[in-house]
Amino acid sequence: MVKDQGQTRSELLPGTLEMLVLKTLMRGPMHGYGIAQYVGQTSDEVLQIEEGSLYPALQRLLLKGWVTAEWRQTPNNRRARYYQLTPLGRKQLVVEAANYNRIIEAIARVMQSA
């Protein structure tokens, strides 16, 4: 999911991809390619979502009922699948974000210990 902009190929922090996708979709319906672009830009290109990670992840989100999908036309005049958060997806984002923070803070406590 994450790829060093360098050569180091670090696929770090799996498990956060779904959270990032859900968060991105809070801005409104978006297609996969757009989601990847948004995350890339917003993270200053540190986070680069691979297609092989993204599309399977979107399928999982669909299956879980956290997003719905609809084929539409993009401003570029292409067919694209727009994903939209469901109410369940919104709740899930809250849960995942809280859990993520809990763990990040726990890791920080260890990493900052003398």
Added chain:
Amino acid sequence: MVKDQGQTRSELLPGTLEMLVLKTLMRGPMHGYGIAQYVGQTSDEVLQIEEGSLYPALQRLLLKGWVTAEWRQTPNNRRARYYQLTPLGRKQLVVEAANYNRIIEAIARVMQSA
């Protein structure tokens, strides 16, 4: 690696286990059981390192030359394998911590975006 103290079974943030182990060993030589305890306590029991994750991880660290191991007697009078950071391991910790921070901050930028 991580286990909710509740029931939610969240095995979050794989990839950070090695970093936590290396960091813990900065305090001095320690055996596996002690490492798990230290991380558990320091993280207020949020991070619970499973044996099935820890020992394979320690094997990997040995293979990579980031730690050395030595059988010794514990204060409790038990046989235990004490692991110790190598200079290479110290360097690796710096690298991993820097990379971890880079990614955590990138994720934070996405999660804090409007």
Added chain:
DNA sequence: TCTTTCCTATAGATTATCTATGTATAAGCT
């Protein structure tokens, strides 16, 4: 003697991610 705590370890399953690949259309350039 029984139970708890301490301590190590591995086999096998799970699962998310990555790599590689394939398809296809729009737009812009020459």
Added chain:
DNA sequence: AGCTTATACATAGATAATCTATAGGAAAGA
């Protein structure tokens, strides 16, 4: 017309770290 680039979706198969479950054993204390 032909070429390239950017856009856009998707899947198959490999990889690898983690989890689950299990095994063993020794010390200490009840």
